[in-house]
Amino acid sequence: MNSTGSTTANTLAREQKPHGQPLWLLAELTYKCPLQCPYCSNPLDFADTGAELTTDEWISVFRQAREMGAAQLGFSGGEPLVRQDLEQLIAEARKLGYYTNLITSGIGLSAERIAAFREAGLDHIQVSFQASDEEVNNMLAGSKKAFQQKLKIAREVKAQGYPMVLNFVTHKHNIDQIDRIIELCVELGADYVELATCQYYGWAYENREQLLPTRAQLERAERITNEYRETLKAEGNPIRLIFVTPDYYEERPKKCMNGWGEIFLTVTPDGTALPCHSARMLPIEFPNVKQQSIEAIWNASNGFNHFRGDEWMQEPCRSCDEKEKDHGGCRCQAYLMTGDMNAADPVCAKSPDHHLIEAARASAEAEHPATAITYRNERNSRVFARSG
Amino acid sequence: MNAAVKTDFRVPVLGSLFRFQWEPAQQAYVLLYPEGMVKLNESAGEILSLVDGQRNVSAITAALREKFPQAGDLSRDITEFLEVAREQHWIDYR
Ligand code: SF4
Ligand code: SF4
Numbered sequence: 141m142n143s144t145g146s147t148t149a150n151t152l153a154r155e156q157k158p159h160g161q162p163l164w165l166l167a168e169l170t171y172k173c174p175l176q177c178p179y180c181s182n183p184l185d186f187a188d189t190g191a192e193l194t195t196d197e198w199i200s201v202f203r204q205a206r207e208m209g210a211a212q213l214g215f216s217g218g219e220p221l222v223r224q225d226l227e228q229l230i231a232e233a234r235k236l237g238y239y240t241n242l243i244t245s246g247i248g249l250s251a252e253r254i255a256a257f258r259e260a261g262l263d264h265i266q267v268s269f270q271a272s273d274e275e276v277n278n279m280l281a282g283s284k285k286a287f288q289q290k291l292k293i294a295r296e297v298k299a300q301g302y303p304m305v306l307n308f309v310t311h312k313h314n315i316d317q318i319d320r321i322i323e324l325c326v327e328l329g330a331d332y333v334e335l336a337t338c339q340y341y342g343w344a345y346e347n348r349e350q351l352l353p354t355r356a357q358l359e360r361a362e363r364i365t366n367e368y369r370e371t372l373k374a375e376g377n378p379i380r381l382i383f384v385t386p387d388y389y390e391e392r393p394k395k396c397m398n399g400w401g402e403i404f405l406t407v408t409p410d411g412t413a414l415p416c417h418s419a420r421m422l423p424i425e426f427p428n429v430k431q432q433s434i435e436a437i438w439n440a441s442n443g444f445n446h447f448r449g450d451e452w453m454q455e456p457c458r459s460c461d462e463k464e465k466d467h468g469g470c471r472c473q474a475y476l477m478t479g480d481m482n483a484a485d486p487v488c489a490k491s492p493d494h495h496l497i498e499a500a501r502a503s504a505e506a507e508h509p510a511t512a513i514t515y516r517n518e519r520n521s522r523v524f525a526r527s528g
Numbered sequence: 529m530n531a532a533v534k535t536d537f538r539v540p541v542l543g544s545l546f547r548f549q550w551e552p553a554q555q556a557y558v559l560l561y562p563e564g565m566v567k568l569n570e571s572a573g574e575i576l577s578l579v580d581g582q583r584n585v586s587a588i589t590a591a592l593r594e595k596f597p598q599a600g601d602l603s604r605d606i607t608e609f610l611e612v613a614r615e616q617h618w619i620d621y622r
Contacts, residue, residue, distance in 0.1 A: 209553030211565055239560035264562040303545045305562050
């Protein structure tokens with residue numbers, strides 16, 4: 141599974157100093173995963189990347205980033221449970237003083253391993269769901285047993301006293317069930333619930349027609365979420381519902397990761413360091429922790445300095461009076477949709493490419509046969525690796 | 529200092545979602561929770577550092593008074609902060 145860490149962004153942003161420290165380290169331990177979610181944020185050519193970092197290499201990354209101020213550490217993937225040394229990595233990270241988050245699909249997790257992680261000092265487990273409805277969930281995860289297993293794991297996580305975040309990636313096929321999703325989360329005793337539409341990069345971009353909800357679907361879902369918030373609050377339930385709308389229905393873009401190279405540091409399975417988990421798609425050479433220290437990567441590498449400041453901007457961003465607010469939007473989205481990574485994010489109504497977003501909105505209104513979904517698996521990944 | 533103030537026997541404990549610690553890189557106390565962090569200002573940090581599930585509110589106030597004798601009467605500030613902290617679920621009362 142994979143997460144963008146979007147809840148953190150807002151909280152951390154308030155605290156950041158000018159030219160920030162890497163407060164949030166996302167360790168993508170492996171690209172291996174038993175599921176095949178069609179909106180996975182891993183690169184399309186993941187089957188083609190190099191050898192995974194060793195246990196010692198990861199520990200060194202954790203130590204260096206901690207010295208530079210990192211306080212949150214997310215274990216992600218792929219499916220991080222696939223790493224046999226996960227217990228050891230958690231223990232080392234905890235010793236260094238991190239708040240440790242495990243971001244998992246729950247597949248391959250057992251009560252014993254949950255207990256072993258607790259012993260090692262794991263602070264929190266986030267379980268990702270595809271839908272509240274068993275069939276839709278299984279269709280999207282490409283697995284039959286997935287849903288029952290997730291329910292079992294979520295109950296076990298709570299029973300062992302962890303704080304629990306449940307993450308539901310919402311899209312066209314499940315967003316109309318938002319009431320059932322919320323009720324399931326309440327029943328499972330979640331502390332936080334993230335109801336986030338996927339970002340359309342990577343696999344999700346390939347499957348956008350199948351995933352992007354219509355404006356009417358979104359508005360309905362947001363209204364229902366607000367109603368639940370009020371009811372639950374009145375009942376004294378401390379559960380927090382976080383609803384994230386896709387920027388495709390905005391007229392101004394979101395700021396890139398609260399600033400490119402300001403807070404987030406992602407390290408991928410082969411040691412490539414990125415300002416965000418999607419940035420690998422950009423035609424920029426990113427540094428690798430096997431060759432450089434985290435300090436050099438964060439402060440001095442071309443990859444991390446590339447979009448700091450605003451010298452790189454072109455029109456309409458360059459002379460725009462709103463550029464401090466959104467910094468021209470998401471670089472990956474600009475590149476993906478326009479082929480130019482310095483362009484304004486097409487979400488912006490001032491962008492000459494905004495019609496691309498409008499066309500996607502129109503396409504969301506149309507029916508598409510469900511057979512057209514491209515699942516994230518190794519065979520499909522090799523196809524992308526060859527053609528890419 | 530007001531001798532008429534009653535002892536506040538409530539015992540605050542840290543909320544189960546939060547971890548409290550000193551962050552050397554930020555020279556500040558912080559609260560860490562799933563995928564998030566709150567950086568605390570100095571007085572908030574000093575108050576929470578005394579929340580240990582043993583001391584009651586009056587004991588916390590007394591301890592701070594001893595640590596910061598020049599600060600004057602802190603009890604109002606402390607009560608106010610603890611109220612906010614409780615609303616945020618940072619603390620609860622045993
Ligand atoms: S033109 Fe560029 S800087 Fe201005 S609002 Fe749009 S994306 Fe942001
Ligand atoms: S531009 Fe790339 S690096 Fe920045 S937020 Fe978008 S996806 Fe992430």
